[in-house]
Amino acid sequence: MAGLISLVLLGLLIAYIVLKPSRYNGHTTGKGVPVHILVLGDIGRSPRMTYHALSIAKHGGKVKLIGYLETSPHPDILTNPNITLIPLPTPPSRPPSVPFLLFAPIKVIFQILHLSYLLLYLLPPSAWLLVQNPPSIPTLAIASLTSYLRNSHLIIDWHNYGWTILSSTKGPSHPFVSLSKIYETYLGRLGSHHLTVTNAMARQLRAAPYSIPPHKPMIPVHDRPAAIFQPILSPDARNEALDKILCPSGREYYRALVSGKMKLLVSSTSWTPDEDFSLLLSALTMYAARPDAVPILALITGKGPQKEYYDDKIDALVKEGKLPNVRIATLFLPFEDYARLLACADLGVCLHMSSSGVDLPMKVVDMFGAGLPVVAYGAYESFGELVKEGVNGRGFETGEELAGVLGELLKPEGENELKHLKKGAVEEGRRRWDEEWDGTVGRLMGFVEESS
Numbered sequence: 147m148a149g150l151i152s153l154v155l156l157g158l159l160i161a162y163i164v165l166k167p168s169r170y171n172g173h174t175t176g177k178g179v180p181v182h183i184l185v186l187g188d189i190g191r192s193p194r195m196t197y198h199a200l201s202i203a204k205h206g207g208k209v210k211l212i213g214y215l216e217t218s219p220h221p222d223i224l225t226n227p228n229i230t231l232i233p234l235p236t237p238p239s240r241p242p243s244v245p246f247l248l249f250a251p252i253k254v255i256f257q258i259l260h261l262s263y264l265l266l267y268l269l270p271p272s273a274w275l276l277v278q279n280p281p282s283i284p285t286l287a288i289a290s291l292t293s294y295l296r297n298s299h300l301i302i303d304w305h306n307y308g309w310t311i312l313s314s315t316k317g318p319s320h321p322f323v324s325l326s327k328i329y330e331t332y333l334g335r336l337g338s339h340h341l342t343v344t345n346a347m348a349r350q351l352r353a354a355p356y357s358i359p360p361h362k363p364m365i366p367v368h369d370r371p372a373a374i375f376q377p378i379l380s381p382d383a384r385n386e387a388l389d390k391i392l393c394p395s396g397r398e399y400y401r402a403l404v405s406g407k408m409k410l411l412v413s414s415t416s417w418t419p420d421e422d423f424s425l426l427l428s429a430l431t432m433y434a435a436r437p438d439a440v441p442i443l444a445l446i447t448g449k450g451p452q453k454e455y456y457d458d459k460i461d462a463l464v465k466e467g468k469l470p471n472v473r474i475a476t477l478f479l480p481f482e483d484y485a486r487l488l489a490c491a492d493l494g495v496c497l498h499m500s501s502s503g504v505d506l507p508m509k510v511v512d513m514f515g516a517g518l519p520v521v522a523y524g525a526y527e528s529f530g531e532l533v534k535e536g537v538n539g540r541g542f543e544t545g546e547e548l549a550g551v552l553g554e555l556l557k558p559e560g561e562n563e564l565k566h567l568k569k570g571a572v573e574e575g576r577r578r579w580d581e582e583w584d585g586t587v588g589r590l591m592g593f594v595e596e597s598s
Contacts, residue, residue, distance in 0.1 A: 184265075201587070277300070335358050352364065370577055430444060493521060496521070520539035521539060532574075
């Protein structure tokens with residue numbers, strides 16, 4: 147695959163030299179500065195890049211937000227006059243009969259050809275090109291070439307590493323993993339500026355094998371909740387929000403939740419292998435077997451490839467009678483309703499398992515913004531940068547540990563600890579995205595003055 151893709155890139159480079167795309171020669175700071183943001187994924191499920199776009203637009207930048215439109219984007223994206231959505235065509239899907247090794251080059255070449263034509267010829271040049279990584283292939287190659295040929299500053303926003311995600315799905319010995327690692331660690335150095343989601347990731351990117359040189363700015367920008375995520379502190383407001391989300395189909399649960407006879411558990415998942423949902427099912431099965439178990443309604447939100455598989459497992463557990471006093475429902479909610487749901491819940495659960503050990507789950511940030519304490523998988527290096535044990539949440543590593551934490555916090559005797567964790571979650575959520583962005587990316591891009 148690497149040889150074929152290299153030939154395609156070489157052919158494109160020759161074409162670019164001959165056709166000579168226009169270069170950016172305007173100002174790079176202040177109102178009206180053009181910024182292209184590339185998300186090789188669903189914009190509606192890319193909150194961090196969405197927030198970048200909104201922040202740039204807020205300060206007068208002219209944003210072209212490029213990505214797939216599979217789900218509804220943030221409502222403010224659709225109405226902001228400074229943001230233009232540039233939808234990408236959905237790449238071909240792999241037929242079950244075609245091996246991954248044969249199909250992957252076809253998909254990548256499709257993306258290379260379309261992104262190259264879009265970024266170099268269809269769109270005008272921009273002062274800044276901000277890209278999300280991962281996915282790394284072919285994003286980093288096309289973005290690096292575009293920034294060089296069109297005189298744009300390339301900002302790579304490191305959310306995780308593509309090669310570690312590939313390793314977790316295909317296994318560390320898969321030939322694509324080694325190629326992906328070489329590709330990502332080399333091309334990652336070509337960015338002129340770098341953002342990371344944790345301090346630990348920033349340190350790691352300076353060291354081998356990434357070896358990003360010290361003269362290139364490396365700025366940790368911690369995810370923070372957007373304004374849409376707010377605590378609901380009034381019981382009447384909570385009841386009204388629950389009524390909107392659950393009724394009419396969930397009327398029986400609504401009454402139990404309002405009366406306090408049932409607890410509301412929320413988990414958000416992309417239904418991918420980096421979140422072992424079987425951990426939660428195992429924990430809920432063990433929890434349900436406790437004689438003192440408080441009834442739970444567990445709402446699992448999100449879309450992804452493994453949803454149908456786990457829906458079948460949930461149905462099987464129910465039929466076998468292994469989930470007494472536990473009701474599980476999977477659903478996908480509009481952005482506003484999801485924010486309300488988090489604010490109504492008693493406890494959030496995060497199953498994110500970091501493939502790199504140095505990223506953090508955005509969903510926990512949103513939960514804290516809504517004042518929701520969290521129980522999260524915590525066996526990775528950067529976990530403590532977000533979840534403070536016993537302050538705003540609790541950590542676990544096994545299904546048994548998760549079941550034990552649920553038993554402690556949801557029983558009547560755990561009410562005081564749950565209130566303490568909620569207070570910590572509200573406090574953690576006070577620092578918002580605008581404040582974080584203005585002090586880091588805003589200054590880097592010249593939208594915010596150093597003294598402000």
